[in-house]
Amino acid sequence: MSTRKLPLGAVSLVLAFGAGAALADGPNLGKPISPAELAPWDITIMPDGTGLPAGSGTPAQGAPVYAQKCAACHGENGRGGGIAAGVIGGPPRATLDGGKTIPNFWPYATTVFDFIRRAMPYQQPGSLTNQEVYALTAYILAGNKLIAENDVMDAQTLPKVKMPNRDNFIIRFPERI
Amino acid sequence: MASKQSSRRSQEPEVVAGNGLPDRRALLGRGIMFAGTMGTGLGGSLTGAAAEPLVDGPWSNEVGAVIQPYQTASRFEKNVVRTVDNPDNVPRNSRARTPHQLLNGIITPNGLHFTICHGGVPDIDPDQHRLVIHGLVKRPLVFTLDALARYPMVSRIGFVECGGNSAPLFSNIALQENVQALHGLASCAEWSGVLLSTLLEEAGIDPKAKWMICEGADSPRLHRSVPLAKGLDDAMVALYQNGERIQPGQGYPMRLWLPGYEGNMNVKYLRRVMLTEEPAMSVYESRTYSQILPNGKAYRFYFLQEVKSFISRPSHGLALREPGIYEISGVAYSGTGRITKVMVSADGGQSWAQAALQDPVLPKAFTRFRMPWRWDGGPAILQSRAWDEGGNFQPTRADFVAMRGQTTRPPPVTGFPSQHFNAITSWAVDAKGEVKHVYA
Amino acid sequence: MSMRKTLAAAVLLVLAPGMTFAEPPGLGRPIGEADVKGWDITILPDGTNLPPGSGTPAQGAPIYAQKCAVCHGENATGGRNAGLVGNPPLAAGGIEANKTIANFWANATTLFDFIRRAMPWTQPRTLTDNEVYALTAYILALNKLIGENDVMDAQTLPKVKMPNRDNFIVRFPDRI
Numbered sequence: 001m002s003t004r005k006l007p008l009g010a011v012s013l014v015l016a017f018g019a020g021a022a023l024a025d026g027p028n029l030g031k032p033i034s035p036a037e038l039a040p041w042d043i044t045i046m047p048d049g050t051g052l053p054a055g056s057g058t059p060a061q062g063a064p065v066y067a068q069k070c071a072a073c074h075g076e077n078g079r080g081g082g083i084a085a086g087v088i089g090g091p092p093r094a095t096l097d098g099g100k101t102i103p104n105f106w107p108y109a110t111t112v113f114d115f116i117r118r119a120m121p122y123q124q125p126g127s128l129t130n131q132e133v134y135a136l137t138a139y140i141l142a143g144n145k146l147i148a149e150n151d152v153m154d155a156q157t158l159p160k161v162k163m164p165n166r167d168n169f170i171i172r173f174p175e176r177i
Numbered sequence: 178m179a180s181k182q183s184s185r186r187s188q189e190p191e192v193v194a195g196n197g198l199p200d201r202r203a204l205l206g207r208g209i210m211f212a213g214t215m216g217t218g219l220g221g222s223l224t225g226a227a228a229e230p231l232v233d234g235p236w237s238n239e240v241g242a243v244i245q246p247y248q249t250a251s252r253f254e255k256n257v258v259r260t261v262d263n264p265d266n267v268p269r270n271s272r273a274r275t276p277h278q279l280l281n282g283i284i285t286p287n288g289l290h291f292t293i294c295h296g297g298v299p300d301i302d303p304d305q306h307r308l309v310i311h312g313l314v315k316r317p318l319v320f321t322l323d324a325l326a327r328y329p330m331v332s333r334i335g336f337v338e339c340g341g342n343s344a345p346l347f348s349n350i351a352l353q354e355n356v357q358a359l360h361g362l363a364s365c366a367e368w369s370g371v372l373l374s375t376l377l378e379e380a381g382i383d384p385k386a387k388w389m390i391c392e393g394a395d396s397p398r399l400h401r402s403v404p405l406a407k408g409l410d411d412a413m414v415a416l417y418q419n420g421e422r423i424q425p426g427q428g429y430p431m432r433l434w435l436p437g438y439e440g441n442m443n444v445k446y447l448r449r450v451m452l453t454e455e456p457a458m459s460v461y462e463s464r465t466y467s468q469i470l471p472n473g474k475a476y477r478f479y480f481l482q483e484v485k486s487f488i489s490r491p492s493h494g495l496a497l498r499e500p501g502i503y504e505i506s507g508v509a510y511s512g513t514g515r516i517t518k519v520m521v522s523a524d525g526g527q528s529w530a531q532a533a534l535q536d537p538v539l540p541k542a543f544t545r546f547r548m549p550w551r552w553d554g555g556p557a558i559l560q561s562r563a564w565d566e567g568g569n570f571q572p573t574r575a576d577f578v579a580m581r582g583q584t585t586r587p588p589p590v591t592g593f594p595s596q597h598f599n600a601i602t603s604w605a606v607d608a609k610g611e612v613k614h615v616y617a
Numbered sequence: 618m619s620m621r622k623t624l625a626a627a628v629l630l631v632l633a634p635g636m637t638f639a640e641p642p643g644l645g646r647p648i649g650e651a652d653v654k655g656w657d658i659t660i661l662p663d664g665t666n667l668p669p670g671s672g673t674p675a676q677g678a679p680i681y682a683q684k685c686a687v688c689h690g691e692n693a694t695g696g697r698n699a700g701l702v703g704n705p706p707l708a709a710g711g712i713e714a715n716k717t718i719a720n721f722w723a724n725a726t727t728l729f730d731f732i733r734r735a736m737p738w739t740q741p742r743t744l745t746d747n748e749v750y751a752l753t754a755y756i757l758a759l760n761k762l763i764g765e766n767d768v769m770d771a772q773t774l775p776k777v778k779m780p781n782r783d784n785f786i787v788r789f790p791d792r793i
Contacts (some may be wrong), residue, residue: 268738269698317649327644328642456662463727469711471711476788479789584712
């Protein structure tokens with residue numbers, strides 16, 4: 001993919017470099033970047049906890065954040081019914097008629113953290129602090145009885161949360177991995 | 178000019194094709210080594226600056242816009258448009274030229290396909306439009322669009338080119354214009370429709386018929402005489418362009434498509450096909466599409482768009498910022514059939530290397546060619562030259578002018594001193610990276 | 618890859634890719650030449666399809682002044698649009714020479730055909746056939762291709778000999 005820059009006031013387009021798929025010795029125009037510079041975009045949380053930031057939160061700390069920033073779409077009790085899906089409760093099993101929930105389906109608790117942090121709230125993604133994300137994660141996990149009311153979620157404890165449906169997955173085409 | 182069959186894949190062959198072209202046949206997706214470049218850092222960023230810290234753009238922190246029913250390009254691409262040379266629709270031809278320098282691949286998007294309208298763009302009601310086939314036929318017939326929709330159809334990718342495309346190169350002095358202004362009256366699309374032969378056979382062809390007079394429903398009722406042989410070969414009543422119904426600028430609700438033949442003959446707004454023994458000698462084939470020769474005579478019935486190629490980047494208007502590796506790329510095509518070979522030169526034709534042809538290579542369609550090039554910062558003249566499966570190849574400009582002449586003074590760039598120019602195009606890169614149009 | 622679906626009530630054959638019709642749908646409707654007539658405006662060089670009517674240069678002059686001069690100039694030497702009179706020698710003009718009716722066009726019938734189907738630019742098909750004959754005569758006379766008193770009609774027009782008629786070369790004769 002080539003990009004173009006238009007110099008202010010200039011008539012000509014400046015040609016930037018294409019990917020040059022045909023070259024082992026390519027244009028070599030990538031600039032080195034350090035982990036510190038990458039950090040703002042380095043938001044992937046792996047199931048084993050790699051990438052989890054510093055910070056922590058409890059269900060009690062999450063409740064007021066949820067009420068203020070999440071309930072409008074996800075419902076007062078996390079049961080959904082508004083614009084967005086429920087995050088607490090739901091049927092014991094998912095079927096083709098619906099009903100995939102965090103407790104009955106998601107294999108990893110880290111996914112809750114990852115997704116809230118990158119994408120929520122819907123209209124202001126990226127606006128929550130890491131503390132708030134840990135707190136909301138704890139609130140939702142506790143609401144689903146996957147952790148206890150007093151448990152603290154942080155970079156060590158969150159990856160250890162065992163999700164009930166974790167071992168029910170079959171890789172469809174193992175040779176494609 | 179023949180590429181060496183090198184078995185020395187693990188070594189670095191010398192760059193023998195002059196001025197930065199690899200002395201190998203360029204291949205897509207394979208490595209090509211340039212001598213003396215490993216580890217020198219040459220070609221990397223010369224600014225030396227490290228990357229800047231990443232931040233989220235505002236677009237990542239707010240919900241995006243609503244999805245459009247008919248999708249359009251980003252506002253940051255608003256310069257990717259056709260140039261229109263009759264914006265006030267005064268009583269003369271209007272032409273819109275494709276911005277080849279800003280496109281890739283071989284398919285021209287519908288909104289960017291070139292067009293020439295001889296009486297503005299008509300607003301035709303498809304329910305009232307009809308196609309009549311009459312004259313030297315056994316059964317004169319009229320077709321509605323509903324009827325045509327039930328016929329077996331074919332889809333085919335192919336170019337349409339105005340006979341006058343590239344006419345600015347008849348100028349005795351190279352005009353400083355970009356590839357859109359010089360070669361913008363050619364485009365390529367996938368056309369779907371009913372083969373005209375199917376309809377002609379339904380009408381029953383009188384053995385005396387030799388020509389078809391094809392006429393459109395636009396205000397000048399543009400008409401051209403087309404050999405019946407072409408009508409029975411691969412002529413199409415085209416209804417779809419790149420999957421959607423053709424747009425009014427391209428002939429809605431139907432146009433005649435004659436793969437590889439002069440654009441003007443691909444009658445838009447087709448309403449009538451009359452079979453005759455003789456051509457009608459319409460004004461378009463009597464005056465416009467008839468090319469004066471240096472000896473005072475003139476060609477007529479040129480029909481064929483001959484083999485041609487041009488480099489779309491780098492080209493005039495696209496300056497090179499710094500020395501290093503670039504991809505020379507452009508399109509090649511021929512009304513005769515498939516492109517078999519495109520050679521590229523960086524030294525004005527003194528030496529050549531063979532470019533890679535991007536799949537698919539289709540007859541009478543654009544073929545994208547690609548060639549890696551190392552620009553060392555010095556002067557260079559870039560050229561492409563194409564061969565087709567009929568053994569035809571692009572002449573040098575000197576050879577072409579010897580046969581067809583050139584103007585005695587530079588014409589306006591939107592003028593047409595003559596037609597059917599298909600010689601080599603040359604772009605000169607100077608030490609500042611500016612690209613000029615030159616004759617070489 | 619072919620598919621067959623058998624329905625309870627009927628057997629439905631679904632068309633497989635690559636299968637062609639033994640014969641096409643045959644959905645063209647017959648149309649008589651009388652109904653085609655409204656569109657049948659092609660004038661062939663031998664005069665076929667020239668309509669009844671006639672006109673002289675004198676009859677053409679006032680029509681020209683009223684309907685054509687605004688674009689083509691009072692003396693038909695051009696204005697906003699192309700001139701209609703003039704006979705510069707082709708050879709002197711090089712390959713970009715000005716092609717005119719007198720120095721280039723092979724057939725006088727082309728002039729009648731084009732005026733009748735396309736002119737005036739903003740109101741095509743508003744001229745009567747007599748007006749078209751008259752304008753054709755007027756322009757041919759201005760170009761000294763016919764006499765001032767000659768009458769143009771379906772018989773005389775195809776006989777007008779155009780000076781450049783024999784100077785054309787068919788580029789690819791085997792494609793005709």
